Amino acid sequence: MAAKPSIPKGTRDFSPVEMAKRNYIFNTIRDVYHLYGFQQIETPSMEMLSTLMGKYGEEGDKLLFKIQNSGDYFKGISDEELLSRDAAKLASKFCEKGLRYDLTVPFARYVVMHQNEISFPFKRYQIQPVWRADRPQKGRYREFYQCDADVVGSDSLLNEVELMQIVDEVFTRFDIRVCIKINNRKILSGIAEIIGESDKIVDITVAIDKLDKIGLDNVNKELAEKGISEEAIAKLQPIILLSGSNAEKLATLKNVLAGSETGIKGVEESEFILTTLSALGIKNEIELDLTLARGLNYYTGAIFEVKALDVQIGSITGGGRYDNLTGVFGLSGVSGVGISFGADRIFDVLNQLELYPKEAVNATKLLFVNFGEKEAAYCMGVLMKVRAAGITAELFPDSSKMKKQMTYANNKNIPFVAIVGEDEMNAGKVMLKDMEKGEQNLVTIDELIQALK
Known part of the structure; x- marks a missing residue:
């Protein structure tokens, strides 16, 4: 008996309906990117491990999918090395390539390799899959798509403002209520400096970034395990639990971080972004959140994260400023x-809230019933005119029983059916049935097209 086929954990098949929904997501995001002047690029699914390693922190490096070298990958490896069973060391010998973990590091590599062809500032977007050897769970997959937009070659904070406008516009089009959270790595560096733990900035940010997931007590426990003093942890509490309006938080931070030049710079940058967005009247809530750290090591300035307000799920958008990435x-x-x-998370949110427009999901708008050879030939001529008018339509390929053909239309959620028999052909018309209302009318070809357009 043949083994039952399966797919790797953390990956998924997508049905035609699911693909229609996913394309609605990609097309909406793509349209907004185009609206703001971003241009599309693509990079390979695999990159050299030397490109990927060391860019995502120690935790990120562990989640890279490594690709085994082709050919004799034992060549050049001693018996002693093989018997050592040192997985990390052997992987470095067996594998020169890996699947991309995100789209930002490959983009930085692209900028460096193509710097003489690029006009700066360079506004690019990229919609491609990425892979992470993570533990699969609800809302977290090993293979998933990212839809990135980046601006390189400009220090202006207007870029941050524009990206937040894009976020606001996309989720407004999706009709998803979100909270856009903003912070700044310079503020976090300033906090680490003020509490006397500047050298532990990475440990601090990785820990407090987990506040929503593991709670304050566990964050404090992790900070202590990383060697951060009790006194420093105590000083950190009122800062990471800071409440009030964005203006009140900024005012408090100006006082708290007065002794840190870096921290004050981060406050000023955040104030500019928040004040400018407020004047532009974005539709979604925006919040200065000091617990937002975004664990990736390459962020150096503003950082962003977006949370859906009506669904329990992790971040559905993220990003930030990275001044040093191309330097490596x-x-x-x-x-x-x-x-x-x-x-993928936006897909789950739209599913849970049932926010997909019908026209985005229903691929075929009109089905022609097939009564036989003569009728099919007539329908094919009408089909050409209908499709030329931009209406998605199909003819059932076999002259099966009417019930079977109508069941096909129902299963595919086709809203209209065209019934053509001897009488309709003689009159040069079509019987148009509305599947939802159950009504049907005899119409000319032009009337059919007008009704469906």
């Missing part, structure tokens, strides 16, 4: 800022 590839002085929409 030999191109210094190129600042960048970007966002990434989590298409």
